[in-house]
Amino acid sequence: MLTFGPDDHLLPHLSSLDNGTPHLIMMKLNLNIPFTGLGLLLLFLCTPEAYSQTSRPMLDTSNGLSERITGIRIGLWAENGLHPGLRVGTSYILSEKEKNRSALFKALRKRRASQQKIIQYLADGNVGFYTHPNNHVGAYGGIGLTRMQTNATKLRTLGLSVELNYLRRTYNIPTLELNSDGTISEIGGAGTNSFIIALAPSFGKLFGGGQGKREKHIYVKPQVQLIGYDFGLFPNAAIELGMSFGSK
Amino acid sequence: MKYIGFFLLSSFLLVTACSRQSDEVFDQFFLRNGKADLFVEINGNIASKVFFIYLHGGPGGGASSYNSGFFADEMEKDYAMVYLDQRGNGASQGNNTQEDLTIAQNSEDIFALARLLQARYGEDISIFLAGHSWGGLTSAHALIFTDIQDILKGWIEMNGAHDFVKNDIEVIKMFQRLGQEEVDQDNNLDFWEPVLERVNEMDTLNISGEESGYLNDKAFEAESLFDLADEETGGFAYPLYAAPDISLATLAANGAVNLILNDDSEQYALTDQLRLIEIPSLLLWGKYDFVVPPAIGESGFAQLGSAEKELIIYERSGHSPMSNEAIQFTEDVKAFIERHK
Numbered sequence: 001m002l003t004f005g006p007d008d009h010l011l012p013h014l015s016s017l018d019n020g021t022p023h024l025i026m027m028k029l030n031l032n033i034p035f036t037g038l039g040l041l042l043l044f045l046c047t048p049e050a051y052s053q054t055s056r057p058m059l060d061t062s063n064g065l066s067e068r069i070t071g072i073r074i075g076l077w078a079e080n081g082l083h084p085g086l087r088v089g090t091s092y093i094l095s096e097k098e099k100n101r102s103a104l105f106k107a108l109r110k111r112r113a114s115q116q117k118i119i120q121y122l123a124d125g126n127v128g129f130y131t132h133p134n135n136h137v138g139a140y141g142g143i144g145l146t147r148m149q150t151n152a153t154k155l156r157t158l159g160l161s162v163e164l165n166y167l168r169r170t171y172n173i174p175t176l177e178l179n180s181d182g183t184i185s186e187i188g189g190a191g192t193n194s195f196i197i198a199l200a201p202s203f204g205k206l207f208g209g210g211q212g213k214r215e216k217h218i219y220v221k222p223q224v225q226l227i228g229y230d231f232g233l234f235p236n237a238a239i240e241l242g243m244s245f246g247s248k
Numbered sequence: 249m250k251y252i253g254f255f256l257l258s259s260f261l262l263v264t265a266c267s268r269q270s271d272e273v274f275d276q277f278f279l280r281n282g283k284a285d286l287f288v289e290i291n292g293n294i295a296s297k298v299f300f301i302y303l304h305g306g307p308g309g310g311a312s313s314y315n316s317g318f319f320a321d322e323m324e325k326d327y328a329m330v331y332l333d334q335r336g337n338g339a340s341q342g343n344n345t346q347e348d349l350t351i352a353q354n355s356e357d358i359f360a361l362a363r364l365l366q367a368r369y370g371e372d373i374s375i376f377l378a379g380h381s382w383g384g385l386t387s388a389h390a391l392i393f394t395d396i397q398d399i400l401k402g403w404i405e406m407n408g409a410h411d412f413v414k415n416d417i418e419v420i421k422m423f424q425r426l427g428q429e430e431v432d433q434d435n436n437l438d439f440w441e442p443v444l445e446r447v448n449e450m451d452t453l454n455i456s457g458e459e460s461g462y463l464n465d466k467a468f469e470a471e472s473l474f475d476l477a478d479e480e481t482g483g484f485a486y487p488l489y490a491a492p493d494i495s496l497a498t499l500a501a502n503g504a505v506n507l508i509l510n511d512d513s514e515q516y517a518l519t520d521q522l523r524l525i526e527i528p529s530l531l532l533w534g535k536y537d538f539v540v541p542p543a544i545g546e547s548g549f550a551q552l553g554s555a556e557k558e559l560i561i562y563e564r565s566g567h568s569p570m571s572n573e574a575i576q577f578t579e580d581v582k583a584f585i586e587r588h589k
Contacts (some may be wrong), residue, residue, distance in 0.1 A: 080495045099508060177281075184367050229341065234500035236496045
């Protein structure tokens with residue numbers, strides 16, 4: 001990478017962009033840290049469980065649509081962790097099963113109580129927006145597929161989602177065009193469109209519920225994305241801090 | 249319900265808390281030219297009717313890197329500073345393909361911006377074009393290959409890389425000359441000895457891309473070994489969340505465009521064509537610039553077709569004299585503008 005740009009001290013917060021090597025390092029971090037993290041997560045999710053277990057389907061296929069749709073999710077959304085927004089969504093339970101796991105050995109069984117886990121496969125629908133000041137407002141909507149594992153004993157959730165969203169970026173500063181006669185036109189609602197492919201682990205905690213109350217679920221969901229931008233597909237990121245209501 | 253209210257309120261506060269640049273932004277827009285939406289910001293004294301189009305380095309840089317500090321602040325007091333993110337760079341975006349990312353198309357953008365400034369602020373404004381580093385190449389290309397000279401009052405090249413081929417050769421010569429002097433004086437031998445060994449092996453008639461990258465990398469390191477002035481006051485143009493060019497996708501795209509536009513830039517060895525530039529020109533260089541050596545400025549100065557031209561070498565500066573010797577640099581640029589506006 002050849003770079004002809006300013007010295008480090010000229011641009012304290014962007015120096016890494018213009019002096020070559022640090023920028024490459026940044027690119028590596030973009031690509032490697034999220035994928036390494038996700039790789040470890042996938043490994044964790046796929047590890048054969050060292051417990052004896054029984055499983056049974058929970059979902060009654062005769063249930064109606066309303067039984068299969070989970071409650072509403074609402075989350076604070078931060079594109080790149082910097083540009084604030086909001087996201088709402090809901091899910092449809094494709095399948096659900098319960099696993100009861102107890103330790104293989106008697107000695108361990110005495111010390112460790114059996115754990116109940118619920119594994120769901122969910123079809124998700126999401127819409128949201130965010131604002132990138134001095135650049136654009138992004139509005140998006142899309143679908144996702146989530147494997148959600150709920151530890152009913154510890155009331156914790158662990159999920160992994162694959163999402164496909166369509167994003168509309170509308171510039172939040174004027175867009176001007178020079179006409180052939182030398183006059184200027186302002187283009188209303190100018191912006192760009194792109195697809196976003198995202199991989200998103202989520203980590204959550206259930207609380208509330210019982211006594212006839214609806215259960216609540218608070219979660220954090222970072223995303224690594226592949227996004228269309230200008231002349232190509234590039235990595236991007238976002239994070240969601242959300243809560244779902246009446247979660248199943 | 250109270251939770252939904254909490255989230256909505258938090259979101260509203262976060263969204264509305266976003267502010268623009270801390271100092272006043274006078275004008276900010278995207279200029280649509282073809283498939284590109286070019287980010288433009290104009291700060292400073294618009295009433296002066298003097299507009300200074302400032303092209304950044306790179307490729308893959310951005311104008312926000314130049315939109316703060318002593319030089320920018322002082323210039324904005326007297327003139328309107330026009331910060332352009334060149335296509336594929338900084339916050340500029342659009343629906344480009346890689347084929348749209350060329351130096352030739354970039355020159356059309358610069359010309360379009362100059363005409364737009366006239367249409368927006370009046371035909372009687374004075375426009376100067378300036379380029380630092382890679383911006384030296386793009387500004388020179390626009391001057392040579394478009395009709396922009398007809399509407400400009402002057403050109404200011406700051407350590408400009410207007411000749412990529414010649415540049416590599418001059419970098420090698422500079423490493424050999426100053427590097428040997430440093431070795432003779434036992435200065436920073438850990439750096440200079442291996443660098444000298446490597447550059448002495450290079451064939452100046454056939455410099456590979458890898459060697460070019462090595463030279464560029466070591467050039468930034470080399471100038472830091474000299475006792476350069478540092479009059480930069482620093483500062484941030486934007487808080488991080490409000491910076492127009494900060495997102496992972498933008499940074500990744502800027503990284504990718506570096507390769508694309510570097511390849512295209514190598515086609516243009518503009519030294520011999522500088523004779524076609526006839527408007528008043530000011531060339532500013534740091535003596536210890538290993539990235540774009542002063543020899544590039546000297547040969548460019550000799551070729552310039554301008555009747556009024558000046559070359560200033562700053563004795564205690566490297567690749568960014570507007571940062572190293574900011575006070576004198578600013579005075580020199582202002583004096584040039586006052587003479588020719």
